[in-house]
Amino acid sequence: MTDLEELEQEILGAVAAAEDERGLEAVRLGALGKKGWISERMKSLGTMSPEERKEAGPALNGLKDRVTRALEAQRGILREAALEERLRTERVDVTLPARPESFGTIHPVTQVMEEVIAIFGDMGFSVAEGPHIETDWYNFGALNIPPEHPARQEHDTFYLREKEDGSRMVLRTHTSPVQIRTMEGTKPPIRIIAPGRTFRSDSDQTHTPMFHQVEGLVIDETASLANLKGTLEAFCKAFFEVDEVKMRFRPSYFPFTEPSMEVDIGCSWEGGELKIGVGDSWLEILGSGMVHPNVIRAGGLDPDKVQGFAFGMGIDRIAMLKYGIPDLRAFFEADLRWLRHYGFSSVAMPSLAEGLTT
Ligand code: PHE
Numbered sequence: 337m338t339d340l341e342e343l344e345q346e347i348l349g350a351v352a353a354a355e356d357e358r359g360l361e362a363v364r365l366g367a368l369g370k371k372g373w374i375s376e377r378m379k380s381l382g383t384m385s386p387e388e389r390k391e392a393g394p395a396l397n398g399l400k401d402r403v404t405r406a407l408e409a410q411r412g413i414l415r416e417a418a419l420e421e422r423l424r425t426e427r428v429d430v431t432l433p434a435r436p437e438s439f440g441t442i443h444p445v446t447q448v449m450e451e452v453i454a455i456f457g458d459m460g461f462s463v464a465e466g467p468h469i470e471t472d473w474y475n476f477g478a479l480n481i482p483p484e485h486p487a488r489q490e491h492d493t494f495y496l497r498e499k500e501d502g503s504r505m506v507l508r509t510h511t512s513p514v515q516i517r518t519m520e521g522t523k524p525p526i527r528i529i530a531p532g533r534t535f536r537s538d539s540d541q542t543h544t545p546m547f548h549q550v551e552g553l554v555i556d557e558t559a560s561l562a563n564l565k566g567t568l569e570a571f572c573k574a575f576f577e578v579d580e581v582k583m584r585f586r587p588s589y590f591p592f593t594e595p596s597m598e599v600d601i602g603c604s605w606e607g608g609e610l611k612i613g614v615g616d617s618w619l620e621i622l623g624s625g626m627v628h629p630n631v632i633r634a635g636g637l638d639p640d641k642v643q644g645f646a647f648g649m650g651i652d653r654i655a656m657l658k659y660g661i662p663d664l665r666a667f668f669e670a671d672l673r674w675l676r677h678y679g680f681s682s683v684a685m686p687s688l689a690e691g692l693t694t
Contacts, residue, residue: 343373344399353407357414364407370551374400388433402453403516420473441679445548445667448655449531451693452550455574458688461552466514468494470536474513475506478634479592487591492537494545511551515646519635524642531651541604542664548651555627555637555644561595564624564645572601572621576658577692578613593625595645603657610660619657622649636661638689643658 347367354360367374377396381389442450453463466474472483481487491509497661498504522528530551554563565585571694572581584604590596599622604615612619624647629639652664659666659678666674686692 340395340399344402344587347373347403348406351403351410353674354410354414355658356418357411357654358409360410360414363665367403368400368407369437372405438682440682441675442682443667443675444655444659444661444678445651445678447680447686447693448651448658449548449550451575452529452531452571452651454686454692455571456552458574459527459570461529464513464514464518464530464531464553465532466508466517468508468533469505469509470513471505472503475508475510477513478516478631480628480630480634481486481591485591485601494535494537510534510648511549512646512648513633514551515553515592516635518639519632521557524637526644527554528552540663541662542653542656544664544668545650546567546668547664550649550651552624552647552649553627553644554646555632557642559644561626563647564626564647568599568622568624568647574688575654575692576601576612581613582615584618588625590623590625591630592625592628594628596623596625598623599647610657612657621654621657624648630644 337546346497347363351360353537354363364372366372369375377392378400381393381396384392457463475493476482476485476488493509494507496505496507501675511530511534512534514528514532518526518528518530528551530553532548532550533546534549535546536543537545540679554567565583569581569583574578584600584602585597586600587597588598596682598620600618600620602613602615603619604611605616605617620634624645627644627646632639632642632644653669655665655667662680684690684693
């Protein structure tokens with residue numbers, strides 16, 4: 337074996353034995369780098385006689401080509417193997433749960449709001465909103481409650497500091513101002529619900545200074561008391577997830593509706609547990625009525641052309657009833673133990689198709 341053949345075998349052996357790209361690069365430098373074996377020999381061509389060079393030149397070039405190709409081939413093999421190894425070790429099992437445990441829960445008020453929106457949304461209602469800080473006009477005046485009206489006393493209103501012109505803003509005492517704001521901005525037919533925060537200076541087991549209501553408003557040319565009753569009955573059945581629900585419409589008084597009715601639902605206590613829908617006891621759940629002509633007028637519409645009904649319901653209250661939560665104050669204490677107990681899964685959105693409370 338010639339000297340060159342021996343060298344070639346040695347280099348090709350080192351190429352094949354290289355275990356990674358760094359090792360292979362070391363072999364390449366040893367052979368073809370500036371001071372590599374082959375490069376050194378190439379340099380010595382200059383010192384040879386023309387005859388010697390004629391023979392050694394092609395032999396060296398052939399060797400260089402074969403070594404270069406062997407290096408290329410081995411590099412391809414090593415890259416492929418490195419990729420395989422990464423794919424094997426970095427594989428992610430996408431079927432595993434995202435976290436070992438989920439911690440956060442949805443507050444019952446949020447849950448019930450979503451349920452209410454799902455039910456009325458299905459009936460064709462859209463969601464409207466209004467500000468928490470209201471003018472006297474939207475909270476009272478436009479709703480047919482003039483300054484000296486006794487109904488103002490019942491609202492335990494939080495007033496803001498007097499402005500320069502002597503007027504005072506209020507924290508809205510109910511969601512009814514959204515009725516006016518909606519009528520102002522929408523051409524009938526109107527079908528909205530307005531869930532949100534409301535404020536009254538009141539606190540005991542069933543009252544907190546901040547609480548939640550959902551307002552309902554329907555205005556068109558024919559909306560009737562029968563429609564009001566049908567709508568509320570459909571809502572109660574869907575919300576309490578029962579086939580039958582006994583309802584009682586009690587004559588009442590609100591300045592902004594005429595006639596006005598308070599609505600009770602039938603219930604019973606079975607073994608200490610409240611059952612909604614049937615029974616000889618009654619629970620009041622909302623106020624309602626046909627929108628007063630003065631209110632329609634205040635909303636910028638003509639009471640001779642359009643009419644409708646409205647209702648207002650306590651969200652916290654129906655949440656307590658549906659989920660058997662005894663004390664309203666606990667709703668707003670941010671006690672983690674309470675939230676874990678009464679909270680809902682954050683991945684299950686209430687919908688009529690999938691069930692309100694899966
Ligand atoms: N705004 C009334 C309340 O807070 C409820 C209500 C709304 C009654 C709409 C009738 C019509 O008590």
